[in-house]
Amino acid sequence: MQINQHARLSCAPMMDWTDRHCRYFHRLLSREALLYTEMVTAPALVRGGALHLLAHSPQEHPVALQLGGSEPRELAEAARLGAQAGYDEINLNVGCPSDRVQSGAFGAVLMLQPGLVAECVAAMREAVDVEVTVKCRIGVDEQVPEEALPAFLEHIRGAGCGRVTIHARKAWLQGLSPKENRDIPPLDYDLVLGMKRAFPDMHISINGGITTLEQARGLLDAGLDGVMIGRAAYHDPASVLADADPVIFGTGSRSDPADVVRRMIPYIDAHLVQGGKLHQVSRHMLGLFSGRPGARAWRRMLSEGAHRPGAGPDLLLAALAQVAPGQVSQAG
Known part of the structure; x- marks a missing residue:
């Protein structure tokens, strides 16, 4: 294209x-x-x-x-x-x-x-x-x-x-x-x-x-x-x-937000290995579930936890678990 x-x-x-x-x-x-x-x-x-x-x-x-x-x-x-x-x-x-x-x-x-x-x-x-x-x-x-x-x-x-x-x-x-x-x-x-x-x-x-x-x-x-x-x-x-x-x-299909979270994990791992911090990446993801059940919990966990020493992909997955089961299960 x-x-x-x-x-x-x-x-x-x-x-x-x-x-x-x-x-x-x-x-x-x-x-x-x-x-x-x-x-x-x-x-x-x-x-x-x-x-x-x-x-x-x-x-x-x-x-x-x-x-x-x-x-x-x-x-x-x-x-x-x-x-x-x-x-x-x-x-x-x-x-x-x-x-x-x-x-x-x-x-x-x-x-x-x-x-x-x-x-x-x-x-x-x-x-x-x-x-x-x-x-x-x-x-x-x-x-x-x-x-x-x-x-x-x-x-x-x-x-x-x-x-x-x-x-x-x-x-x-x-x-x-x-x-x-x-x-x-x-x-x-x-x-x-x-x-x-x-x-x-x-x-x-x-x-x-x-x-x-x-x-x-x-x-x-x-x-x-x-x-x-x-x-x-x-x-x-x-x-x-x-x-x-x-x-x-007119190409492809809808991206699943929960799947996108999981696909961000290797990128975040690499960023952390290079000395980066989780919040430098996760701050851009706060609105991912905007308007959907569990969005507030997702935002709160990332906002409060991503700046803490040692924060990593586990926090992202824990926040994802707060999103309504219907949202997460779409990732199949």
């Missing part, structure tokens, strides 16, 4: 959440969905030599590296390092509204400089053979999205970018916190759908406020090429990812 097909459903890059342990766990739930790293800044890789930020497991593929930056040559070098590390796609962040990102002159503030974004995309594409993509907003601050977004897409398409993910909200760089920017600006799905009609040759995915596979199917049926889900995929991964392969991709 080509990476554009995997992009029919993707898990959004989320700082402090979509680390390598989270991605390994998500991959056990869905073989097909495209996974993204947390944003990694180009200066950290190129100037800081923080190549450990590129570490990932072969089992994570297809997996994309999201980069933050605004200097074309530096982004090109960071993209090259990412491609050498084995990532299937390099994505440029033009959507993050955090103060830290603004001070570095990248993220959503780049919506104001589409020409510079085009230069960055062109430099990155020249440096790597894997696909270079962009994740953006519909606009920032006083921009009129109906004018700013098509102009932005024209620029990046002209630089050779064929795939873009659009967070269907404005970002207010002044007056709203990053958290508020995820919820307060209104969603405009119609504008993103209009961009697909205006740019039929581009692969356009939509992000923002999507919580169910039913919503995702509706947006795909409406003509979009892909749907990216963030917080819902993290907090209730089974509801989004366990059914993703049959529902979105």
Whole structure:
């Protein structure tokens, strides 16, 4: 399956959440969905030599590296390092509204400089053979999205970018916190759908406020090429990812959450042998049984026990035993 097909459903890059342990766990739930790293800044890789930020497991593929930056040559070098590390796609962040990102002159503030974004995309594409993509907003601050977004897409398409993910909200760089920017600006799905009609040759995915596979199917049926889900995929991964392969991709069957817990054991064992801690992995699994009988006991046991010295797979299995028998027995 080509990476554009995997992009029919993707898990959004989320700082402090979509680390390598989270991605390994998500991959056990869905073989097909495209996974993204947390944003990694180009200066950290190129100037800081923080190549450990590129570490990932072969089992994570297809997996994309999201980069933050605004200097074309530096982004090109960071993209090259990412491609050498084995990532299937390099994505440029033009959507993050955090103060830290603004001070570095990248993220959503780049919506104001589409020409510079085009230069960055062109430099990155020249440096790597894997696909270079962009994740953006519909606009920032006083921009009129109906004018700013098509102009932005024209620029990046002209630089050779064929795939873009659009967070269907404005970002207010002044007056709203990053958290508020995820919820307060209104969603405009119609504008993103209009961009697909205006740019039929581009692969356009939509992000923002999507919580169910039913919503995702509706947006795909409406003509979009892909749907990216963030917080819902993290907090209730089974509801989004366990059914993703049959529902979105027409492959395989539903993943059984209890079986996924058991399949995480060898990974956790290896992590502990290398000096890691259980909670570094298990924190991403707290929502696995969300809304199901026994979910509260599962969360409580892991939350309270995973930080304790010597905590290991036995705790995970004990927590699994707290889930209603019907859930566990599905693993067969």
